[in-house]
Amino acid sequence: xPLSRFPARRLAAPLLALAASALLGGxxxxxxxxxxxxxxxxxxxxxxxxTSQSEADENRxxxxxxxxxxxxxxxxxxxxACQKGDQAAxxxxxxxxxxxxxxxxx
Numbered sequence: 001x002p003l004s005r006f007p008a009r010r011l012a013a014p015l016l017a018l019a020a021s022a023l024l025g026g027x028x029x030x031x032x033x034x035x036x037x038x039x040x041x042x043x044x045x046x047x048x049x050x051t052s053q054s055e056a057d058e059n060r061x062x063x064x065x066x067x068x069x070x071x072x073x074x075x076x077x078x079x080x081a082c083q084k085g086d087q088a089a090x091x092x093x094x095x096x097x098x099x100x101x102x103x104x105x106x
Contacts, residue, residue, distance in 0.1 A: 064103060071100050 051059070075096040081089030 068100065068103050071096050071103070075100060 075093055078089045078093035078096060082093050
């Protein structure tokens with residue numbers, strides 16, 4: 001069939017749709033990114049606000065090591081005072097030693 005039998009209007013609509021889809025292809029991706037941006041931002045905020053199990057374990061271990069270091073320093077001071085004859089320091093040193101052993105799990 002020769003093209004002269006098709007009116008120009010019949011060809012214009014499909015060509016226009018094809019051209020529009022090619023031009024809007026990038027826009028659809030951009031619209032999708034813009035539409036999902038609030039969800040991504042909220043998700044990132046939730047990630048930052050919550051603590052994972054491994055982070056909680058690390059924090060707990062750090063706290064325990066800090067407490068253990070403090071008790072060990074205190075124990076050494078009290079032991080020195082105990083060796084100089086301070087009975088109260090001897091009692092405190094024994095109590096601190098028990099706490100240290102509890103923290104270590106020995």
